Amino acid sequence: MKRDDCFHALKRRLTDEIVVATYTSAHDWIAIAPRDLNYFSTGAMGLASSHALGLALGNPDRRVVVLDGDGSLCMNLGTLVTIAAAGPRNFLHIVTNNGTYEANGAHPLPSRNVDFAGLARAAGYRHACTISELADFEAQIGTLLTTEGPVFVDLHVVPGAAYPIDYPNLYRADRREALKTALRAGR
Amino acid sequence: MGSGPAVASDDATTSLHGGRIIAAIKEAGIDYVLSVPDITTAGGLLKPISEDNSLRLIRVCKEDECLGIAMGLAMSDKRALILIQHTGLLDSLNALGGVAVEFRQPICFMVGLLEREVDRPPRQSGRFRIRIVEPILDVMGIPHHLVENDKDIDVIRPGIEAAYRDNWPVAFLIGRPPVAS
Numbered sequence: 001m002k003r004d005d006c007f008h009a010l011k012r013r014l015t016d017e018i019v020v021a022t023y024t025s026a027h028d029w030i031a032i033a034p035r036d037l038n039y040f041s042t043g044a045m046g047l048a049s050s051h052a053l054g055l056a057l058g059n060p061d062r063r064v065v066v067l068d069g070d071g072s073l074c075m076n077l078g079t080l081v082t083i084a085a086a087g088p089r090n091f092l093h094i095v096t097n098n099g100t101y102e103a104n105g106a107h108p109l110p111s112r113n114v115d116f117a118g119l120a121r122a123a124g125y126r127h128a129c130t131i132s133e134l135a136d137f138e139a140q141i142g143t144l145l146t147t148e149g150p151v152f153v154d155l156h157v158v159p160g161a162a163y164p165i166d167y168p169n170l171y172r173a174d175r176r177e178a179l180k181t182a183l184r185a186g187r
Numbered sequence: 188m189g190s191g192p193a194v195a196s197d198d199a200t201t202s203l204h205g206g207r208i209i210a211a212i213k214e215a216g217i218d219y220v221l222s223v224p225d226i227t228t229a230g231g232l233l234k235p236i237s238e239d240n241s242l243r244l245i246r247v248c249k250e251d252e253c254l255g256i257a258m259g260l261a262m263s264d265k266r267a268l269i270l271i272q273h274t275g276l277l278d279s280l281n282a283l284g285g286v287a288v289e290f291r292q293p294i295c296f297m298v299g300l301l302e303r304e305v306d307r308p309p310r311q312s313g314r315f316r317i318r319i320v321e322p323i324l325d326v327m328g329i330p331h332h333l334v335e336n337d338k339d340i341d342v343i344r345p346g347i348e349a350a351y352r353d354n355w356p357v358a359f360l361i362g363r364p365p366v367a368s
Contacts, residue, residue, distance in 0.1 A: 039259075039262070041255065046251075047251065047252065047254065047255035047282060047286075048255070049255075050251075050252040050253075050254070050255025050256050050259070051255040051256070051258055051259045052255075052259060053255070053256050053259060054255060054256040054257060054258060054259020054260040054261075054262070054263070054265075054267075055259040055260075055262060055263060056259075057219070057243075057245070057256070057259070057260060057263075057265070058259060058260045058262070058263025058264070058265045059263050076249070076251075076252065078247075078248030078249045078252065079248070079252055081248050082245070082246070082247050082248050082252055082256075085246060086245055171290070173290075173291075176262065176290070179262060180262055180264075183262070183263060183264075184264070
């Protein structure tokens with residue numbers, strides 16, 4: 001299952017959700033689905049879900065989808081506990097899992113046998129699952145987008161097409177302003 | 188019998204009241220407190236905050252998470268205060284640089300200086316990690332204010348308001364354990 005195929009499937013189901021994407025997922029996502037309701041997190045690897053938690057708390061009537069990486073999540077596993085305890089019902093946490101620190105040279109994670117959905121479930125997420133086939137993701141994403149959160153999905157993927165890697169473009173201040181404006185307009 | 192005037196126990200220059208800090212936080216429009224417990228502020232500040240229904244407390248596992256949560260809230264026009272220990276601040280420098288400084292975000296910290304000696308400025312502390320806090324904030328261009336008595340509390344509201352006006356972080360360094368009244 002290719003990551004960009006999953007993202008195309010996600011894009012087809014989106015309406016007014018905020019999408020938080022980080023590192024390699026962010027490079028794919030901005031090429032596939034440029035929109036004002038995107039948010040590209042920075043600060044340290046692993047904080048995408050933390051940024052998303054703040055957005056979910058601040059916008060309780062709007063769904064927040066975070067496109068995390070398995071390497072990123074490994075750098076901030078405590079986030080699962082923090083998010084589960086905060087309990088945002090509008091939170092969908094998708095981890096694209098390819099077993100590597102892809103943004104840092106695609107070296108492997110210390111272990112490729114981590115059950116991330118199990119970790120999320122044990123931390124207290126209301127729903128957690130693992131998906132390895134594109135057809136299954138396409139069949140389930142609509143339901144996952146409306147299931148009461150926090151919801152966790154471990155997507156077992158391989159990289160798809162190569163998208164431009166352009167961090168300055170990703171982190172442009174006007175993107176954040178566009179998101180703020182869109183959020184204010186929706187209140 | 189002493190010959191001089193008695194020193195009041197609530198002298199504004201020698202005592203620090205958590206309740207007054209909380210009042211200043213509320214006056215500054217803070218909606219959320221994001222915290223990893225710190226023994227300096229655990230009893231006199233975090234505990235009363237946890238019992239105050241007008242503030243939403245988010246208990247966080249690790250301090251750098253607070254930076255992301257605070258930025259997400261700021262993007263949503265919600266104000267947050269991060270209440271942590273100086274060791275956690277030091278552990279979060281990468282996030283502090285990326286989120287607060289490079290992205291110019293109004294991240295407001297209240298940082299307990301664990302085991303800081305009250306008889307000398309933090310820069311002259313005998314404890315290495317206390318001594319380096321203010322110089323590190325200086326290097327990062329982050330304004331900071333030492334809060335070690337009730338008179339110092341006056342800096343909190345304008346400091347937070349300036350952070351949100353200028354989109355720039357601020358740190359309040361809690362120099363002694365507040366009392367909970």
